[in-house]
Amino acid sequence: DTEVTQTPKHLVMGMTNKKSLKCEQHMGHRAMYWYKQKAKKPPELMFVYSYEKLSINESVPSRFSPECPNSSLLNLHLHALQPEDSALYLCASSQEVVTERAFFGQGTRLTVV
């Protein structure tokens, strides 16, 4: 199993809503990532978890709150988002954080209205 599974595939939410994005992998990887990708742009790193601990936060606003409940799961909790937060949110995992190939999920297409 070399898959990273993200749910939901699409999400529309209002600016006052609270929602969560979910990511799951069963490859035994100990590093998991959230990236944000705007149209026609490269993915931008948001958060990195290594061994279930947050190791990198790329100055992401607090309306995005990551959580790693166990080594297979990664969540991104969303609250009070802005329309400019609309993007494709990608989850990825790798065996370790450094010098390792990362596997990506299909992403969640988020629209904030």
Next chain:
Amino acid sequence: GESVGLHLPTLSVQEGDNSIINCAYSNSASDYFIWYKQESGKGPQFIIDIRSNMDKRQGQRVTVLLNKTVKHLSLQIAATQPGDSAVYFCAENINQAGTALIFGKGTTLSVSS
């Protein structure tokens, strides 16, 4: 002397031609590089990787070349097919704690038959 390949945001080729996609990376301390392919509506898909102790690596129909002197990476695709049409990203990583894969600008490859 050697010339550094320019990054082109788009590349159009005929089916059967060879394609060369260029990438200039930013950090001289980067020691691991990956090429990803991203099709519309999907997450990035691994193509090939290379570590800084190598200057060339070959896969099936793909070759990655690394020139550390000018911080340049290229992806060569042999006998390009319509199914190769996608956006191609290079990504770099630095082998030290507190870092993760950082993506470069993408190149949209269009293959016409």
